[in-house]
Amino acid sequence: GESVGLHLPTLSVQEGDNSIINCAYSNSASDYFIWYKQESGKGPQFIIDIRSNMDKRQGQRVTVLLNKTVKHLSLQIAATQPGDSAVYFCAENPPTNDYKLSFGAGTTVTVRA
Amino acid sequence: NAGVTQTPKFQVLKTGQSMTLQCAQDMNHNSMYWYRQDPGMGLRLIYYSASEGTTDKGEVPNGYNVSRLNKREFSLRLESAAPSQTSVYFCASSVHREGEQYFGPGTRLTVT
Numbered sequence: 001g002e003s004v005g006l007h008l009p010t011l012s013v014q015e016g017d018n019s020i021i022n023c024a025y026s027n028s029a030s031d032y033f034i035w036y037k038q039e040s041g042k043g044p045q046f047i048i049d050i051r052s053n054m055d056k057r058q059g060q061r062v063t064v065l066l067n068k069t070v071k072h073l074s075l076q077i078a079a080t081q082p083g084d085s086a087v088y089f090c091a092e093n094p095p096t097n098d099y100k101l102s103f104g105a106g107t108t109v110t111v112r113a
Numbered sequence: 114n115a116g117v118t119q120t121p122k123f124q125v126l127k128t129g130q131s132m133t134l135q136c137a138q139d140m141n142h143n144s145m146y147w148y149r150q151d152p153g154m155g156l157r158l159i160y161y162s163a164s165e166g167t168t169d170k171g172e173v174p175n176g177y178n179v180s181r182l183n184k185r186e187f188s189l190r191l192e193s194a195a196p197s198q199t200s201v202y203f204c205a206s207s208v209h210r211e212g213e214q215y216f217g218p219g220t221r222l223t224v225t
Binding site: 009032034036041042043044045046049089091100101103104105106 | 117146153154155156157158161171172203205212213214215216217218219
């Protein structure tokens, strides 16, 4: 399953499939980006980060891709599991904002059994 | 380590009442933050403290005050609560101003 565009708030994925969550960021000078996962009733939890001098970074079952040309960030989750159901936020760190993270609205991912 | 803790977990206030939300971290982090989260919106920064002894306004500071009591504790005060302040409030901390922020479990505040 894949979310497209900045404003698509939900993504439904079949268990075992790969998920792609997209995010468009606003400031071309942003130099640091983070993906967070927020489960219902809990605070956001760090997933993975990437600096602007990189195009790709891999973690455990997750990959973040950064396309600075079009100011686009994506999070890929391999072999999606029921525990991946959550809201996913991207955040950018614009240097002009004194390192205050700016968060997107989030994408709700629902995993179908 | 407990990480970031917040009290209370839930609170209901009447318009005009005041209250303080407490936050503490045991990770020896320098920077601390207060966010609010409203339905359909991302986290919005209210105030932050880059280091002990300093505080700065974020995106939505009106109606709030903060105190960085010491390195561990960062409190958020609502002097005269308004229904528009109904939200979920999250405290976060990070080693420095840049980098991963660790979040607390949140306080759900309702102002009637």
